[in-house]
Each structure stands twice: as C-alpha cells, then as structure tokens.
Amino acid sequence: MTGAPISATRAASLAIVAVAAIAAFGRPVGADPSSASPPLKSPADFSSISNTSERSRAIFDEISKVITHPRCMNCHPAGDHPTQGDDLHEHMPPIWRAETGHFEANCSGCHSSRNFTLHEPASYRSIPGHPRWGFAPMSMAWQGKSLGEICRQLKDVQANGGRDLAALHEHIATDDLVGWAWNPGEGRKPAPGSQAAAGELVQAWIDSGAECPR
Ligand code: HEC
Ligand code: HEC
Numbered sequence: 001m002t003g004a005p006i007s008a009t010r011a012a013s014l015a016i017v018a019v020a021a022i023a024a025f026g027r028p029v030g031a032d033p034s035s036a037s038p039p040l041k042s043p044a045d046f047s048s049i050s051n052t053s054e055r056s057r058a059i060f061d062e063i064s065k066v067i068t069h070p071r072c073m074n075c076h077p078a079g080d081h082p083t084q085g086d087d088l089h090e091h092m093p094p095i096w097r098a099e100t101g102h103f104e105a106n107c108s109g110c111h112s113s114r115n116f117t118l119h120e121p122a123s124y125r126s127i128p129g130h131p132r133w134g135f136a137p138m139s140m141a142w143q144g145k146s147l148g149e150i151c152r153q154l155k156d157v158q159a160n161g162g163r164d165l166a167a168l169h170e171h172i173a174t175d176d177l178v179g180w181a182w183n184p185g186e187g188r189k190p191a192p193g194s195q196a197a198a199g200e201l202v203q204a205w206i207d208s209g210a211e212c213p214r
Contacts, residue, residue: 037182040065040193043204056211059204064147066198069191071181075134078141086189088143099138107133115185125187130180151212165206173199 041062049055066072074083080100082091098104111133117126136142139159142150153159154168163171172178173195181191191198205211 037190037194038065038192040197040201042197043200046204052208053211056205056208057213059201059208060147060151060211060213063198063201063205064150065192066181067142067150068147069181071184071188071191072178073143076136076140076142078138078143078145082135083143097135097138115183117186126185128180128185128188130177132177146213148213155210155212165210169199169202169206172202 043059046055046058046062049058070086070088073088074085077083077088080097080102081095083089084091095105095107096102110127112127112129113131114129115126116129118124140153140161142153145153155165157163160168179195182195184190
C-alpha cells in the first residue's frame with residue numbers, strides 16, 4: 001500500500017498551510033468572519049509594473065474582482081430577469097425586464113429604501129433595499145461576458161449612460177446604489193475591499209490609460 005504515507009505527508013503539509021494562514025491573517029477582533037470582504041490591492045501594489053499599459057491591464061484585473069462579484073452581477077444580468085444569491089440564480093419570485101416588452105414589477109413593492117432583516121425563518125436572512133433599487137439596462141449587462149467585453153462596454157458612452165471616464169470613476173467611487181454592494185444586508189457577502197478602494201483603483205486604471213484586457 002502506497003496510499004497511506006502519501007496521504008499522511010499531504011495531511012501534514014495541509015496542517016502547515018493552515019497554521020501559516022492563521023499566522024498571516026489572524027482573525028480581526030470582533031469581526032464576523034462570514035461577512036468580511038476579501039481585501040482589494042491598492043494602486044501602489046502595481047507600481048512595480050513599469051510598462052504603463054501592462055500596469056493598466058493588471059489594475060483592471062483587480063477591479064474585475066468587484067465587477068464580477070455576485071453583489072454587482074445580480075443587478076447587471078444579460079437576460080430578462082435580475083438574479084439572486086452567490087450562484088446568480090433567477091430572481092424568485094419571477095421578475096421581468098420592461099425593456100424587452102414585459103410588464104416590469106415595481107421593485108419597491110418588496111425592496112424598501114433600506115435592507116430589511118427578517119426575523120421569521122426563510123431561505124434568506126434579509127431583503128435588500130435602497131431608494132433607487134432597480135436593475136441595469138441591457139446595454140450595461142455584464143453576465144456571461146468576458147472581462148474584455150465588459151471593459152470596452154464600460155468605456156462606450158453609447159452603452160454606459162453617456163459617461164466619460166471621469167463620470168465612470170465618480171459612479172463607481174461614490175454612487176450609493178453601487179455602494180450597497182459593500183453593505184448588502186444580513187446573510188449576503190459584501191463585494192471585496194471597500195467602495196473607496198474600488199474608486200482608487202478605477203482612478204489609477206484611468207490614469208494609466210484605461211487599458212482593457214486583450
Ligand atoms: C415580490 C417581491 C419582490 C419583487 C417585486 C422584487 N424583488 Fe428582488 N428580491 C426579493 C427578495 C425576497 C429577495 C431576497 C432573496 C434572496 O436573497 O435570496 C430579493 C433579492 C433581489 C436581488 C438579489 C441581491 C443579491 O445580490 O443577492 C436582486 C438583484 C433583486 N432582488 C432585484 C430586484 C429588482 C431589480 C426588482 C424590480 C425590477 C425586484 N428585485 C423586485 C423580492 C422581490
Ligand atoms: C440594485 C442593483 C444594482 C447593483 C447592486 C449594482 N448596480 Fe450598477 N447599475 C444599476 C443600474 C440600475 C444602473 C443604471 C443606472 C445608471 O446608469 O445610473 C447601473 C449602472 C452601473 C454602471 C454604469 C455604466 C455601465 O456601463 O454599466 C456602472 C459602472 C455600475 N453600475 C457599476 C456597478 C458596480 C461596480 C456594482 C457593484 C459594486 C454595481 N454596479 C451594483 C444597478 C445596480
């Protein structure tokens with residue numbers, strides 16, 4: 001039998017990895033680990049990339065951790081429905097996009113102006129809320145697209161609501177509906193980093209030429 005020694009070695013190395021991870025990150029005092037967002041790199045972390053276009057693309061790659069996060073993606077679907085959860089399943093109850101000729105439900109019938117925590121048992125712990133709750137139009141759909149496609153679409157004033165790069169930065173850095181993704185209510189994982197950190201990355205991406213993935 002050769003299986004036993006191999007798995008014993010593997011178990012030992014996994015234990016070392018686990019100890020190293022605890023030593024490196026610890027656990028923030030008082031923070032609920034299940035609701036903590038993973039960190040985002042800062043623009044300074046990319047300063048060693050001397051080629052400006054390469055640096056810009058690397059920064060976009062970091063920004064894409066936010067863009068492709070379920071909290072953003074669920075409101076930027078490509079189909080007729082917004083989606084829910086970390087697995088981007090179709091919104092329950094079924095909700096349609098008015099743009100494609102359907103009757104669009106009034107979101108505010110269920111989504112109030114703030115996150116609403118449920119106290120009765122349900123498959124979800126809260127109903128998300130915001131005064132302008134709604135989902136992005138088809139021209140701003142991100143689901144099912146490559147990062148390159150999303151990047152070029154973000155810069156396309158015909159698709160992005162007429163935003164130049166400065167307005168795009170302002171939207172990501174300060175819009176409070178975008179900001180909901182970092183304060184998504186009980187039972188939902190927030191987007192990585194913080195809205196301010198995402199804003200800094202977008203500014204650094206613009207300053208380095210706003211290059212898109214090849
Ligand atoms: C009949 C009630 C109802 C209506 C109307 C409704 N929603 Fe929802 N929605 C919910 C509930 C309940 C949840 C929480 C379910 C969960 O998290 O599993 C939810 C969750 C969501 C989420 C998931 C957020 C996330 O990241 O998990 C999105 C996005 C969403 N709704 C968008 C919309 C939009 C846009 C509209 C209007 C076009 C709308 N909803 C109308 C009940 C409704
Ligand atoms: C509750 C739904 C909702 C969530 C959550 C959401 N968005 Fe949006 N987003 C919208 C709507 C609606 C629009 C269109 C309104 C507008 O143009 O101002 C939009 C437009 C945008 C635009 C404009 C340009 C374009 O081409 O898409 C950007 C950029 C954007 N969102 C980024 C984000 C990011 C980043 C996140 C997550 C951190 C996010 N959004 C989360 C609903 C949402």
